[in-house]
Amino acid sequence: MEHGSKNKLNLKLKVWRQNGPKEPGHFMDYEAKDISTDMSFLEMLDVMNNDLIRQGKTPVEFDHDCREGICGACSLVINGNPHGPQLGTTTCQLHMRHFKNGDVIYIEPFVAHSFSVVRDLVVDRSAFDRIQQAGGFISANTGNAQDANALPVNKTDSDAAFDAATCIGCGACVAACKNASASLFVGAKIAHLARLPQGQPERDRRALAMVAQMDAEGFGSCTNTSACSAACPKEISVDVIAQMNRDYLCAVAKEPKHKALTESP
Amino acid sequence: MATKLDAKVPGGPIEEKWDNHRFDMKLVNPANKRKFDIIVVGTGLAGASAAASLAELGYNVKSFCIHDSPRRAHSIAAQGGINAAKNYPNDGDSIYRLFYDTVKGGDFRSREANVYRLAQISNHIIDHCVALGVPFAREYGGLLSNRSFGGAQVSRTFYARGQTGQQLLLGAYSSLMRQVGLGKVRLYPRREMLDLVVVDGKARGITCRNLITGEIESHEGHAVVLATGGYGNIFFLSTNAKNSNVTASWRCHKKGALFANPCFTQIHPTCIPVSGDYQSKLTLMSESLRNDGRVWVPKQKGDKRSPQDIPNEDRDYYLERIYPSFGNLVPRDVASRQAKFRVDEGRGVGDTGVAVYLDFRDAIKRLGEEGIAEKYGNLFQMYEKITGENPYKVPMRIYPAVHYTMGGLWVDYNLMSTIPGLHVLGEANFSDHGANRLGASALMQGLADGYFVIPYTLGSYLASSKLEKVTTDHSAFKESRADVTARIDKLLHMKGSRTVDEFHRHLGKIMWDKVGMSRNAKGLKEAISEIQKLREEYWQDVHVSGEPTYKNEDLEKAGRVADFLELGELLALDALTREESCGGHFREEYQTPENEAKRDDEHFCFVSAWEHVSGAKSSWQLEKEPLEFEHVHLATRSYK
């Protein structure tokens, strides 16, 4: 496990290939040779893709960008685990020192009812943006704000808001859930804003609108298995789901007329 | 100095310029705003804040990005913080001091009026972000907390643990999403702008590729706002996100927009060093770590003891030794160069010898591991994930890496480029940082441009221009689509022997070796001819796989590398013609006996803005924008 170890790995990769959302998909076998244990998982795929290109074959499409675990672009179900075996780690931050020579690695996209495959390992997660559009914001137009220190915020609340706000919107929670529920993602946004004084005026509206949109997108319901939190690279706690449920129920109780509007069809 | 460039800096005392200008600018009345369509390319801090603010005013905004969601823009990765002149710590800060530090930090190569406006606006940014729910760090009293960054002797940096960019971007993204929900913004994700469409001399639209279907699309608007980020990835290895690129800016440059100060690139002193040739990017360890970490190398060359076994008397805390008043918090260019000098002397550490230590031992003694985790927890975790070493126990190994580009498309005080209607914001423009950007100032600038400058200046452009109706059937759109399609076909048909990545790495090596942390005339001339040769080879021998009709990352990269191969030459040319050292641009020929940068204000106190000339022997012509310093007097920077 030491840095600079001269260990090299030879691996067998079984990679999901699919030409488009409506095309059939299948696993293809590839070999990854002489993989340094200091490489990241995506660097290993870079090496594989460059080999494929040199052989005149079509490289495997996968999403990635920051490669620092913060943008939420990378995905991949690795040997059955969203973002691979290491807890609290995105695929781009997973390093090959966590694998052994000769390992067989299955690589699949984050599939779920509401995430369709775009191509190979790339999926469409735009449902998340639509949920945010429904209510994941504070309605403050530019230019309206008072002095930033005019309203002190209890440090405990602000730290708790931060813990929820670290969600990177990757969708691992959905991929990990047997019901493909987006509750951890939606709960994280609701909790972030609900824990701050600035988020109070729209708190009820937000919970109702975001939950309604989550249902409309076809995400499943939460049955409290906590698989989402275990797969979350930012280790967001299921507390946020409890908060979402509480806020939603309070809002419904206060405004029963909304219930009909927001129940899933 | 005669010049075509008019910076349009308003008259009057510096403190009043922006206020006066806001009063003098023409307004679009509220009912008319909805008649204007504005194209905003990019959804990083600059683009998202601009799109949201323009939509709030009533304009119809079309927002484009290459990512699947606007929230993934490179800004998300910014770690350390954002500056503002609030003076909450009561330690002597003021708008004037932030202005002064930024001009000085930029080594006197920025425009005073722009920087002053930036400092003025900085406070409003913090207010607005807090209103949007950005969870900045707070003290137990509930008020906002601050820390220090390089090049400043006050604590003016606001932060959200090591994830400030993420929290600020999610704030701007939430405003953008709200406007999408309200129907004022139409979102076009996974679109890559590949050309600017100019009609009657004005920017009226863009041509882009739908990255999912491969379709070449045209979009028209009354103005184009470009916020597509910096070009640091020209070096292949940088701290930028993998998809960051220069294509949108470069396409505008080739349509007539002048490119300013391309050689002003920033090398960040504290990054995780390269570990092998497979390396795909470099990871930054935030500058904020220099608040508590101490940088050192062994006094003796080739001291192979493990760092814990090297006693204090055998350690050289070289930044504290050379710069006693700023110590570990000297500006980035200075810290980077000093690290390079130590490695060149043979005192580098780690397996490769190309690194120095950043040590938290003393801070941990003072604050405990918990205290350190509270401030930098996620950075320490990231370091451990990448290197497999625990930085609470052994010092981090760090080395400089390309991080930020101060250069970019030339803009006037209104953030408009030399093409009327094309406005450029954020890292994509050249405006406020001169030859070196201070830490925590890019987030400030991106949000200042997007939230508080463009909503005013764009309105004035629209109100004072005659803009005929154009549709995407106009010949300019058709020609642009044809050009873009032809270029894609050409790239796909070469089927040569080398991959796009191989060319990109090769270009990156030339850039790092000869146009990197220190430069000289001989190396720069060699770089120019090597890049020209590599570019020729590229257009004969690159192998781009697959088809244009589906998601094809290899094709996306191929277009970007083709543009980097052109920019590389201009970057080296700019470095060659700037015969002085300033900020991030260090010419070995121009240094003091103590190896500090030696500026030449008599001959080089100007912005170099390059015009692309096609068909000529040399592809670029230089225009100069003279710089005048009325407030911060030209002086040698000293951090001793």
Ligand SMILES: Cc1cc2nc3c(=O)[nH]c(=O)nc-3n(C[C@H](O)[C@H](O)[C@H](O)COP(=O)(O)OP(=O)(O)OC[C@H]3O[C@@H](n4cnc5c(N)ncnc54)[C@H](O)[C@@H]3O)c2cc1C
């Ligand atoms: C690791 C790291 C840490 C940093 N930390 C700090 C910090 O602590 N403080 C600080 O002040 N600065 C920091 N910076 C610098 C700062 O993050 C950036 O300068 C800033 O975020 C740039 O914002 P932007 O909006 O200009 O562009 P970006 O955030 O780069 O956004 C560019 C946008 O343009 C889009 N785009 C690009 N090309 C095209 C195209 N052709 N067509 C369509 N869309 C396109 C992208 O999709 C994206 O939405 C850091 C930078 C790095 C790399």
Ligand code: FES
């Ligand atoms: S690539 Fe950004 S989180 Fe993995």
